Amino acid sequence: MKILIADDTNTDRLLLKLYITKLGYRVVEASNGQEAIDQFIEHSHDLDLVLMDVQMPIINGFDAVKAMRNIQEQQKQEWIPVIFLSASAEEDDVEDGILAGGDDYLIKPIGQKVLAAKMLSMKRIADMRRRLVESNSVLERLAATDYLTGVANRRSFEMTLGKEMQVAKEQGLSMACAMFDLDKFKVVNDTYGHDAGDAVLVEIMKRMKASVRDIDSIGRLGGEEFGILLPNISESEAKDTFTRFLSVVSDAPVVYEDTEIAVTTSIGVAVYCGDDEDKKSLLKRADECLYEAKDTGRNKVVLNSRVTS
Numbered sequence: 001m002k003i004l005i006a007d008d009t010n011t012d013r014l015l016l017k018l019y020i021t022k023l024g025y026r027v028v029e030a031s032n033g034q035e036a037i038d039q040f041i042e043h044s045h046d047l048d049l050v051l052m053d054v055q056m057p058i059i060n061g062f063d064a065v066k067a068m069r070n071i072q073e074q075q076k077q078e079w080i081p082v083i084f085l086s087a088s089a090e091e092d093d094v095e096d097g098i099l100a101g102g103d104d105y106l107i108k109p110i111g112q113k114v115l116a117a118k119m120l121s122m123k124r125i126a127d128m129r130r131r132l133v134e135s136n137s138v139l140e141r142l143a144a145t146d147y148l149t150g151v152a153n154r155r156s157f158e159m160t161l162g163k164e165m166q167v168a169k170e171q172g173l174s175m176a177c178a179m180f181d182l183d184k185f186k187v188v189n190d191t192y193g194h195d196a197g198d199a200v201l202v203e204i205m206k207r208m209k210a211s212v213r214d215i216d217s218i219g220r221l222g223g224e225e226f227g228i229l230l231p232n233i234s235e236s237e238a239k240d241t242f243t244r245f246l247s248v249v250s251d252a253p254v255v256y257e258d259t260e261i262a263v264t265t266s267i268g269v270a271v272y273c274g275d276d277e278d279k280k281s282l283l284k285r286a287d288e289c290l291y292e293a294k295d296t297g298r299n300k301v302v303l304n305s306r307v308t309s
Contacts, residue, residue, distance in 0.1 A: 001025045001026070001048035001049055001119070001122065001123055001126050002025070002026045002027075002028065002043065002046055002047050002048050002049075003020055003025050003026065003027055003028070003047075003048065003049045003050070003051060004027075004028045004029075004030065004036065004039055004040060004043065004047055004049070004050045004051065005017060005020070005027055005028070005029050005030070005051045006029075006030040006031075006032075006033070006035070006036035006039075006050065006051065006052045006053055006056065006061065006064065007030075007031070007051075007053040007056070007085065008031050008032055008053060008055075008056040008057055009053070010031075012053070012085075012108070013029060013031070016051060016110075016115075017029065019112055019115050019116075020115075020119065023116060023119055025119065028043050028047070031056075032056045032057045032058045032059065033056045033057075033058055033059025033060055033061060033063060033064035034058045034059050034064070036050070036052065036056075036059075036061075036064045036068075037059070037064055037067050037068060037071075040068050040071070040080075041071065044071070044072075044077055044080065047080050048080065048081075048122070048123075048126040048129075049080065049081050049082075049083070049119075049122045049126065050065070050068070050080060050081070050082040050083070051083050051085055052064065052065055052082055052083070052084050052085065052102070053084075053085050053086070054084055054085065054086040054088070054093070054097065055086070055087075061084060061085075061086075061097075061100075062084075062096055062097065062100040063100075065082050065084075065100050065101045065102060066100050066101055068080075068082070068101065069100075069101040078129060078133055079129070081103045081104070081122055081125055081126075082101060082102045082103055082104075083102065083103065083104040083105070083106055083118065083122070084097040084100075084102045084104070084105045084106070085106050085108055085110065086105065086106075086107065086108060087107070087108045088107075089107050093105075104118070106118065143156075144156035146219075146220040148198060148201060148202065148220075149201055149202055149205040149220055150202075150205065150209075151205055151209070151218040151219055151220050151226070152217060152218065152219035152220070153219065153220060154219060154220065154221045154222060156219060157217065157218075157219025157220075157221065157227050157229075158219075158279060158283075160217045160219070160229060161177060161217075161227075161229055161279045161282070161283070162279050164217070164229055164231050165272060165277075165279055165282070167231065168231065168232075168272055168273075168274050169274040169275075172274055173231070173232045173274065174232075174233065174234060174235070174271055174272065174273045174274070175229065175230060175231045175232065175233060175271070175272050176228075176229070176230040176233050176235075176238035176241075176242075176269055176270070176271050176272070177227065177228075177229055177230075177269070177270050177271075177272060177282050177283065177286050178227065178228045178229075178230070178238075178242055178267050178268060178269040178270075178286055179221065179225065179226070179227050179267070179268050179283070179286040179287050179289075179290045180225070180226055180227075180228070180245075180265050180266060180267040180268070180290060181223070181224045181225040181226065181265065181266065181290070181294075182200065182201075182204065182224045182249075182263055182264070182265050183263075183264045183265060183266055183294070183298040183299060184298075185197065185200075185223075185224040188200055188261060188263075192256065192259065192261060195256075196256045196257070196259070196261065197224075199254065199256045200254045200256070200261055200263055201224060203254045204249055204254070204263060204265075205218065205220075205226070207248050207249065208226075208228070208245065208248065208249075211244070211245060211248045212228065212230075213230075215231050215232070216228065216229060216230050216231070217229040227283075227286075228242075228245075235271045235303065238269055238271055238303065239269070239301065239303050242267050242269055242301045242303070243301050245265070245267065246264070246265060246267065246299060246300070246301065249263055249264060249265045250262070250263060250264045250265070250299065264298060264299035265299065266290060266293035266294045266298045266299065266300060266302075267289075267290065267293060267300075267301045267302070268286045268287060268288065268289025268290030268291070268292065268293055268301075268302050268303075268304075269286060269289055269301060269302070269303040269304070270282050270283075270285035270286040270289060270303075270304055271303065271304075285304055286304075288304070289302040289303065289304045290302070
């Protein structure tokens, strides 16, 4: 565990540090409430426990913890346990500590055995919290990812689109939103089977992911239809990029069980320049361009910009 010790009395703080480091834990120190808040902000990403003295200068322990809990709420951070340390055994003080956001309250002086027992208890909580965070992270990724191709699913893609449009609007940038699908994909499924069709989708997405920038996003919108977002890109750059993507898809056939399957794609691109257009309208423009590409011969890019007046 990594533990923040906040105590204005040097002797008390050093003794706590000595006991805790002997137990094998890492320590971060603060000598007043404001320092404790600052250290909490700096280390909250890997902090497991806070030991907080109540009576401290600048900001007392209760107010410091209230500030920490507000930070956690605003930044949607995981809960970090807090144990208050005080020479006062008054019931009102214990109640105030819990109401301030504390999880436990120890009376000074604190014996080594009691401290070791509390650390063991907190380690169990920290381990459970860590496993819960990891599990939630896995579930979030699964909920946002297309199970077959590994790219974002439609819901996740549209959420990213909304965020990128907001950034483009605020920063005065342009971005490209494209929709594309694989030409005559039904023929692939009917001729070679759905397993072959799945293999084609996986391989094409593998090629596309290797061809985009780190800031770009790909999502599966349904069936063989996909979306691509290219933030901070001009209309001419977008046209060149998506034309290159045509070759990424078609230059080499997909090999499935020793069978070569030729694949091409049609791409519809809408360029967003930061006006009041919403994501539904932007996707509709891209979709209309996609249908135009398919209706006029396939294996091509159709681009429709919308420039602010």
